[in-house]
Amino acid sequence: MLLSPYGYDVVLPKDLGISFSPEETEVSFTGNSFIKSKELYRLTGLPSFADDSGISVPALGGEPGVYSARYGGPGLTDKERALFLLQKLGASVDRNAYYSCVVSFVDAKDAVSFEGRVDGSIAEDYDEEGKFGFGYDPIFIYPPLGKRFSQIPESEKNKVSHRKKAMELFLNWLQNKK
Template structure:
């Protein structure tokens, strides 16, 4: 069975292929099918945004489509930046600019609790939808630390590991990350779905 991943990111494709390959599922990217869908993420939740992306790509390709939406939720910012994590601070900012803005906003703030959230959605041409979530709890560091990862990783501190996401190896991060948890849950959900629909 062939699934299309709603992403232009080759790392995400490799990751999803490795996980779903064990179920005998072939995962291709939009690019492999000559499709490039720009979906306006108008949802107010990660679940809504990942569903918008999955449905748009499924409708364009007529194949089951998988999409995810992730973000950083900071308690002191009422759960922000949340679904706006990638657009936090406006168009002109890169990853470094975004986490610097975040640190600035939390200056003098004692409550630095935060979590990363991911929702993975699979939309099928028959109208069925599968959805799984993953979360990891942490705090916002007072200064960036580490060279690995991307986005807010240098300022997301995991107390259990005594390291930021950017200080963890790829393997350590995959084991505890929100994406890792959501992917493992999604694999089980899809496995059960495929068993029922053989």
């Protein structure tokens, strides 16, 4: 497992018989990540980590940001949320966007967070043919590969993703903590 070399075994809340779905009430990825990791630590007394992530579009004032999973209102599918974002962005020439992921870690001594970010842009249409990814991947263009995330196999995307970058920072910190 990912954390075994650092002396940690990863267990999920369900492995411990814990029902876990804290309300994400913060206005930042860091805040929401800490809501989860702090609550896990409070419930278990075990070192705990959690993440929060989403996509932000500066031309939309940072939307959808922390509301990425519920953008456009309740009950929308991933595709409907992506289409809603395209509609809101309209014909804007500023199509810059970025994915962010914040991993937070809490134990008796530490409460730290690590952010990974991937910059790109929003396409003008929805990719109906790409078979990879989820969420906003069909409209997110990743310039270094010249493709949308929905066109990049998971194994390749995982080498450059915002989650990978955040986890690398976390694991580097964890390795140096010992």
